[in-house]
Amino acid sequence: xxxxxxxxxxxxxxxxxxxxxxxxxxxxxxxxxxESEFPYQRPPLSKDxxxxxxxxxxxxxxxxxxxxxxxxxxxxxxKVEEIDLAQNTISTTLSETFKYDNLVVATGSRARELIIxxxxxxxxxxxxxxxxxxxxxxxxxxxxxxxxVGGGYIGLEVxxxxxxxxxxxxxxxxxxxxxxxxxxEKMSEFYHALHAKKGVDIRCSTxxxxxxxxxxxxxxxxxxxxxxxxxVIVGIGxxxxxxxxQKAGIDCENGILVNExxxxxxxxxxxxxxxxxxxxxxxxxxxxxxxxxNAMEQARVAxxxxxxxxxxxxxxxxxxxxxxxxxxxxxxxxADGETSIVRGEVSExxxxxxxxxxxxxxxxxxxxxxxxxMLAKQLYGKRADPEQLSDVNYDLKKMLN
Amino acid sequence: MATIRFIEFNGTEHLVSGANDSSLMEAAVTxxxxxxxxxxxxxxxxxxxxxxxxxxxxxxxxxxSEIEESMLDLNPDRTEDSRLSxxxxxxxxLEGITIKLPEFQY
Numbered sequence: 001x002x003x004x005x006x007x008x009x010x011x012x013x014x015x016x017x018x019x020x021x022x023x024x025x026x027x028x029x030x031x032x033x034x035e036s037e038f039p040y041q042r043p044p045l046s047k048d049x050x051x052x053x054x055x056x057x058x059x060x061x062x063x064x065x066x067x068x069x070x071x072x073x074x075x076x077x078x079k080v081e082e083i084d085l086a087q088n089t090i091s092t093t094l095s096e097t098f099k100y101d102n103l104v105v106a107t108g109s110r111a112r113e114l115i116i117x118x119x120x121x122x123x124x125x126x127x128x129x130x131x132x133x134x135x136x137x138x139x140x141x142x143x144x145x146x147x148x149v150g151g152g153y154i155g156l157e158v159x160x161x162x163x164x165x166x167x168x169x170x171x172x173x174x175x176x177x178x179x180x181x182x183x184x185e186k187m188s189e190f191y192h193a194l195h196a197k198k199g200v201d202i203r204c205s206t207x208x209x210x211x212x213x214x215x216x217x218x219x220x221x222x223x224x225x226x227x228x229x230x231x232v233i234v235g236i237g238x239x240x241x242x243x244x245x246q247k248a249g250i251d252c253e254n255g256i257l258v259n260e261x262x263x264x265x266x267x268x269x270x271x272x273x274x275x276x277x278x279x280x281x282x283x284x285x286x287x288x289x290x291x292x293x294n295a296m297e298q299a300r301v302a303x304x305x306x307x308x309x310x311x312x313x314x315x316x317x318x319x320x321x322x323x324x325x326x327x328x329x330x331x332x333x334x335a336d337g338e339t340s341i342v343r344g345e346v347s348e349x350x351x352x353x354x355x356x357x358x359x360x361x362x363x364x365x366x367x368x369x370x371x372x373x374m375l376a377k378q379l380y381g382k383r384a385d386p387e388q389l390s391d392v393n394y395d396l397k398k399m400l401n
Numbered sequence: 402m403a404t405i406r407f408i409e410f411n412g413t414e415h416l417v418s419g420a421n422d423s424s425l426m427e428a429a430v431t432x433x434x435x436x437x438x439x440x441x442x443x444x445x446x447x448x449x450x451x452x453x454x455x456x457x458x459x460x461x462x463x464x465x466s467e468i469e470e471s472m473l474d475l476n477p478d479r480t481e482d483s484r485l486s487x488x489x490x491x492x493x494x495l496e497g498i499t500i501k502l503p504e505f506q507y
């Protein structure tokens with residue numbers, strides 16, 4: 001029996017292996033990961049790990065001993081070069097060919113690169129892997145000024161950590177407002193004001209034209225101004241790692257196309273996590289998500305189907321972001337709402353914005369408001385009275401009855 | 402280090418050993434105890450590691466934080482025994498603790 005081969009060693013890969021064992025699969029499970037670390041969680045990389053609050057061990061999805069104890073073979077620093085669908089094999093840089101009965105492609109995503117003059121200078125970083133963050137942390141110890149290209153969640157989380165560590169932070173955003181791709185004007189304004197209050201210099205509608213420096217970066221060039229900078233973090237989005245699957249002839253379009261069972265167009269081949277483009281039956285459209293909860297659920301779905309089940313993917317996307325002492329929890333997509341209702345006080349940094357479409361809740365952005373987030377999780381797609389939602393004295397629990 | 406007994410909703414028992422620098426959630430996940438999803442990895446952001454701990458054992462634990470309390474408050478399966486297992490560190494004092502799992506995680 002060739003068993004299950006998993007390409008990629010991130011959160012989705014680790015969860016697939018764990019779910020297979022949990023569901024009593026006893027055949028071989030083999031993971032191939034390009035990085036040298038056991039599967040780790042990426043969300044803390046731009047938060048607590050960057051801030052030096054937690055150890056590498058704490059970022060691991062499961063302790064390193066877990067894999068041996070559950071008879072899961074983990075091949076690290078191993079790049080998969082080809083999938084041969086006709087032979088049911090993969091070839092790797094370990095100069096071996098491995099056979100599979102079922103293949104799970106969990107290749108994740110990579111940082112979108114900014115190819116402009118000076119991009120190869122030392123001190124210009126992306127933030128995607130543990131190694132990236134180790135290098136960033138090291139430079140932050142001596143840097144005084146840092147420029148962050150891109151005002152998305154990664155950029156803002158790094159800005160918060162760098163500010164707390166005492167660096168002078170500048171965010172350069174190409175769009176007219178930060179977080180424009182992912183949230184509403186109201187939330188953009190709130191986070192802009194929050195960072196400005198902490199001393200972050202945010203420049204919107206600002207296109208970076210190049211980096212300059214002798215060997216390592218010392219300034220960032222924009223049309224209007226040159227910013228002095230000892231280091232740069234580029235956070236301008238991520239791209240799905242779907243090339244390997246595409247080369248093998250698996251259908252891809254903005255990620256690897258899968259059905260509700262996480263199956264690709266190739267027999268016995270599944271794709272899960274950031275690299276998958278999947279149908280969401282609740283939102284009634286296809287999505288490609290950069291999200292841990294999605295990776296975890298797709299892993300469970302794939303594992304179940306590999307073992308002959310028929311579990312279908314059906315969950316509401318949700319995300320979180322920690323900046324300073326604020327916890328932001330988001331459910332659904334605010335762009336799906338036609339109206340918005342604020343509950344709580346924006347000035348007190350404790351509020352939630354509910355987004356409604358046809359009087360039904362379709363999204364929430366909850367800042368230090370876990371109750372509101374939990375309410376939306378349960379009332380998603382259901383009618384909610386706007387007056388009750390906006391009245392902080394109204395007990396939300398009553399809405400669940 | 403403590404020996405922890407997890408009991409699934411269907412009655413299946415799992416006796417596992419939890420390390421001191423881990424949480425009850427991590428002890429469950431590392432030992433493949435079904436019924437704890439822990440989607441956020443222990444950030445107290447998702448409430449999918451809901452467990453039930455009886456009063457005797459609960460008395461040995463720190464009170465839930467405001468965030469944990471809020472995350473639990475709107476959980477449909479909430480009882481007075483409800484806690485989030487990612488928020489409870491394993492200590493020697495918990496040797497022999499019994500933890501029940503709810504039917505669903507929301």
